[in-house]
Amino acid sequence: MVDYSRKGSVAILEVNNPPVNALSLAVRQGLAKGLSRAEHDSSVTCIVICGKGQTFPAGADIREFGNAQSTTEPNLTKVVRQIEGCSKPVISAIHGTALGGGLEISLGCHYRIGLQNCKVGFPEVHLGILPGALGTQILPRIIGLKAALDLITSGRHVSAKEAQKLGILDKVVTGDIVNEGIKFALSIQNNPFHDRCVSNMAVKGAENAEQMRRAAIAQVKRRFPGQISPVYCVKAVMLSLELPLDEGEKKERELFSYLQKSGQAKALQYGFLAQRMATKWQLPGGATSSNTKPKVVKTSAVIGAGTMGSGIAMCLLNAGIPVLLLEQNKQFLDKGIDSLKKLYFDSVRLGKMNQEQAKKCLSLLTPTLKYQDLRNVDVVIEAVFETMSIKKDVFAKLETVCKPAAILCSNTSSLDIDQIASATKRPNKVVGTHFFVPAYHMKLLENVRGKMTSPETIATVTNLGITIGKVPVLVGNCNGFCGNRMMFPYSAEALFMMEEGALPQEVDQVVEDFGIPIGPLKVADLSGIDIGWGIRKDQARNMGITMTTSARTINGKRYCPLGDMLCEKGHFGRKTGQGYYKYDRPGAKIPRNNPDFEDMVLQYCKERGIARRKIGPQEILERCLYSLINEGFKVLEEGIAGKPQDIDTVWLLGYGWPRYTGGPMFYATQVGLKRLYERVCHYHREFPTSPHWQPSALLRKVAEGNIPLEAWSQQTHSQL
Secondary structure (H helix, E strand, O other): OOEEEEEOOOOEEEEEEOOOOOHHHHHHHHHHHHHHHHHHHOOEEEEEEEEEOOOOOOOOHHHHHHHHHHHHOOHHHHHHHOOOOOOEEEEEEEEEEEEHHHHHHHHOOOOEEEOOEEEEEOOOHHHHOOOOOOHHHHHHHHHHHHHHHHHHHHEEEHHHHHHHOOOOOEEEOOOHHHHHHHHHHHHOOOOOOOOHHHHHHOOOOOOHHHHHHHHHHHHHHHHHHOOOOOHHHHHHHHHHOOOOOHHHHHHHHHHHHHOOOOOHHHHHHHHHHHHHHOOOEOOOOOOOOOOOOOOOOOOEEEEEOOOOHHHHHHHHHOOOOOOEEEEEOOHHHEEOOOHHHHHHHHHHHHHOOOHHHHHHHHHHHHEEOOHHHHHHOOOOEEEOOHHHHHHHHHHHHHHHHHOOOEEEOOOOOOOHHHHOOOOOOHHHHHEEEEEOOOOOOOOOOEEEOOOOOOOHHHHHHOOOOOOOEEEEEEEEEOOOOHHHHHHHHHHHHHHHHHHHOOOHHHHHHHHHHHOOOOOOOHHHHHHHHHHHHHHHHHHHHHHOOOOOOOOOOOOOOOOOOOOHHHHHOOOOEEHHHHHOOOOOOOOOOEEEEEHHHHHHHHHHHHHHHOOOOOOOOOHHHHHHHHHHHHHHHHHHHHEOOOOHHHHHHHHHHHOOOOHOOHHHHHHHHHHHHHHHHHHHHHHHHHOOOOHHHOOOOHHHHHHHHHOOOOHHHHOOOOOO
């Protein structure tokens, strides 16, 4: 796992544990053995540690977290101390990434160089832990207290240029990293390095330490509300001021151990692994993500230059994929182009890219009003209004102009992909690609497979999603797919509880206290209450039903018309200045309690003889979340999602579910499957006309058998 070689007087320890050279037990043993060998070789004057292949050791081996191998000697701290205490100068030569444990190895070295495109950082905070191999103690000694607090609590990656400015890197180089490491080693081999041993350093920039601590605590509470690891990161870093390195090491280990055993760490690490699993899919016929070759996408088109269309176009342009942007008239097209230009202007202003990069991206954009111009593109993504007739009309036109091999994608958030595909003669090349707002920022891409969608098409949109920086999750075709289908009962229960006695701010507050950034009724105001109203009216027309605000059931199912009543008054939410909440003006962002809506609800209840009651926070939480989770089990049971990890990835990346609870399916295991099932059954008895409370058969099965999450997929017959 660690290749040992010597070039002249320089010993080279090259970590060889592909693909990312994770610091497994075997790697740690190899480093310890190599260091000892070099130290005892009189012909060696200095030592270079580097990585073979694509990267320096990118971090600890997450597969070892929580098992015996993570603490088997030598642990990572021992290796860092061995490096730091070596009698010969040790140089780390970084290429690729040095993250977490990889950076701790580097900081233990007496000198550090890096290729100009390398990155370093401590991402542990995102896994619910802290750097546990002296990182919190030695980084402040090398770069100072303020910068160390920032890097460790943010988890951000630092470029080579910034790393050199901070003092992490001594030199930024180009060319072959091993040769550069040897060259640098020879240049310093005769220099005294006592002062470069971190155990001989004091923390830098310790003036105003208490002020910095308070500022750091305030910042992490804003950035990571409800998460404990950032606070513990601050505590650990501050200990570097108070304690010598040996004692700081012990305290850091205590804090690390506490966090590692916490429920939040388990949830965050589960979420991390779930996201990595999301791109893996398998179909009943045997096609999988590993045995299906995607088509190469060299050109693309986006239909619709509105908010969503321009955002999708930006994703493609940023990845270097030329885009034809089509609109129905010049006014809409010009507006879309102006929107894209503003997005790139803002990206440059915020330092996300430079002027030349923005100019290059925009040069790949070709506006058009003609469908015929799309005849040679590889992929088309439709992003028009969410109406079936409009989408089918677009796809019928695409069928006539696009080359036979072109893949046709719909950005629908809920409509039937098979119906959309029926407008074409190539249903095997039609697929849903559900982006989330804002498309240029949100990581989730919900890919929706129709009955006829081919494995090659799935592989292609999966690969395209990765190329444009998304996390693609494959789901099946049903109303709302995975995420929005689970939203339906969640939103419905929020309305039903207002009908029974709760106020909008009471419902939203409970949900937000749980950790979801914005409650369901604020979400409705934000997205526009009229959007759902329009969809409900379309659905009613298709069923031959006339909707009225006096209806409390539709086809025997409970219904609440409060949202419809607001719409009839012209109160659509933020955009009109009034909805479930009141706003200072149309388009304003700050919601205020709405006495007019509260009066409307009271009058509504009085006219219908509804006795209102006090609804406590626990009931609000259970009815919003447990209904959603029960629907998640049905999504899994029906094979709409292939595995629970996919559902959790959808909710973590697309709907703001708090990462430190792992996602709705993981959270179910923390609530307790038996308790969850019992509460779902309770609400089913209480509200028999709400079909979403019908307990999932899969939930009953896993609750009765106490089946672990990893085995839930084996209890279903996936349609994917």
